Amino acid sequence: MTGGAGYIGSHTVVELLAQGHEVVVLDDLSNASAEALRRVGEIAGRDVELLEVDVTDEAAVLAALERARPEAVVHFAALKAVGESVEQPERYYRTNVGGTLNLVRAMDAVGCRTLVFSSSATVYGAATQMPLTEDSPLGATNPYGWTKFVVEQVLRDVAASDERWGVALLRYFNPVGAHPSGRIGEDPRGVPNNLVPFIAQVAVGRREQLTIFGDDFDTPDGTGVRDYIHVVDLAEGHVAALAKLAGGGADGDGGVRGAHAWNLGTGTGSSVRQVVAAFERASGREVPVRVAPRRAGDVATSYANPARARDELGWVARRSLDEMCEDTWRWQSGNPQGYAAS
Ligand code: NAD
Ligand code: WQD
Numbered sequence: 001m002t003g004g005a006g007y008i009g010s011h012t013v014v015e016l017l018a019q020g021h022e023v024v025v026l027d028d029l030s031n032a033s034a035e036a037l038r039r040v041g042e043i044a045g046r047d048v049e050l051l052e053v054d055v056t057d058e059a060a061v062l063a064a065l066e067r068a069r070p071e072a073v074v075h076f077a078a079l080k081a082v083g084e085s086v087e088q089p090e091r092y093y094r095t096n097v098g099g100t101l102n103l104v105r106a107m108d109a110v111g112c113r114t115l116v117f118s119s120s121a122t123v124y125g126a127a128t129q130m131p132l133t134e135d136s137p138l139g140a141t142n143p144y145g146w147t148k149f150v151v152e153q154v155l156r157d158v159a160a161s162d163e164r165w166g167v168a169l170l171r172y173f174n175p176v177g178a179h180p181s182g183r184i185g186e187d188p189r190g191v192p193n194n195l196v197p198f199i200a201q202v203a204v205g206r207r208e209q210l211t212i213f214g215d216d217f218d219t220p221d222g223t224g225v226r227d228y229i230h231v232v233d234l235a236e237g238h239v240a241a242l243a244k245l246a247g248g249g250a251d252g253d254g255g256v257r258g259a260h261a262w263n264l265g266t267g268t269g270s271s272v273r274q275v276v277a278a279f280e281r282a283s284g285r286e287v288p289v290r291v292a293p294r295r296a297g298d299v300a301t302s303y304a305n306p307a308r309a310r311d312e313l314g315w316v317a318r319r320s321l322d323e324m325c326e327d328t329w330r331w332q333s334g335n336p337q338g339y340a341a342s
Helices: 007-018 034-044 058-068 082-087 089-110 143-161 195-203 231-246 272-283 307-313 321-334
Strands: 024-027 049-052 073-075 114-120 166-172 174-176 210-213 228-230 258-264 289-292
Touching: 007 024, 007 034, 007 231, 024 058, 049 058, 058 089, 073 089, 082 089, 082 143, 089 114, 089 143, 114 143, 114 231, 143 166, 143 258, 166 231, 174 195, 174 231, 195 210, 195 272, 195 321, 210 272, 228 231, 228 321, 231 258, 231 307, 258 307, 272 321
Parallel strands: 024 049, 073 114, 114 166, 166 258, 174 228, 210 289
Antiparallel strands: none
């Protein structure tokens, strides 16, 4: 697993270990802490091997795969800050696209051709027709989004060139929440870009108030609507996708080859104000807000049609917005400074 020390990766390691898989993590720790994996080991009752590898280093990626000899790879390692990608596009393409090319080459060299890739609903660009299905038109509105768009195309082309490849393009909607133990969660460096980590830091007293980016959208209360999905549901989606590619899927059929996109979302949208209200209920704390103009590039509404993942992977998101907020609060209140204190 590349990027396995990060937010979604650490939660996915927990679910894979619970299913009896063995996991080796490749991560350069540029946006993560080794402490997260130590705690994953605590939760799972088993240690997780970490190889400190930068995916842009082709030789190091190959050496790591020769050591790990994986049956399948889950590829999370990427840079993900939209605003930063506008300032530093070359760095984003090098890490997200170049890193994936290094990985594909190394996988081919060690004879492993089963890959689960972290794509994103960002590949639907500025689409306005909701809900989004896997056949909705693709595009992007910033360099980060283009890196996901390009990698998807690379992986479709690779899979088309050699029928031994099986690739899952998992398009996540808005991952939030934390493991119910409260031991691992999202620990952004600096000012959080995303809504729920920002709200959590306001509730715990690290920041004064939330800025709502626009309340004049064409939505029920005027604030932006998104499809928030619990990170543990998302982690379970990776287990289901791996089973499908490896031939142990819910329907017990042979391993699926080729490249396939699956939306991982709940199918339900929530507005910024609804999320704030849910977080206040979960935390018992007031979350002061102020309204500012819209953030550049934000669409009014985005939510998934998750039917294909339900039908083909046998996976559905089961956890509610209230659980997402309760689990985020357990993590944030128990670890007000994230992993830093450890
Ligand atoms: P994260 O930053 O917590 O995890 C990414 C991990 O990759 C980190 O552990 C980081 O240290 C590692 N990494 C970064 N550059 C690396 C490099 N050059 N070499 C090796 N490791 C490197 O982010 P996350 O939220 O867990 O996201 C995981 C994946 O999911 C990313 O590909 C991201 O683009 C994608 N995604 C995230 C979201 C979201 O909102 N969180 C939504 C859709 C898709
Ligand atoms: C959610 C809503 C904001 C912060 C981004 C990326 C996307 C994907 C997930 C990786 C919007 C509003 C936010 C704040 C606010 N990442 N908001 N005040 O923009 O849907 O998606 O993360 O692939 O590519 O673009 O998520 O959490 O930033 O915003 O009012 O301080 O909250 O306007 O309506 P977004 P988000």
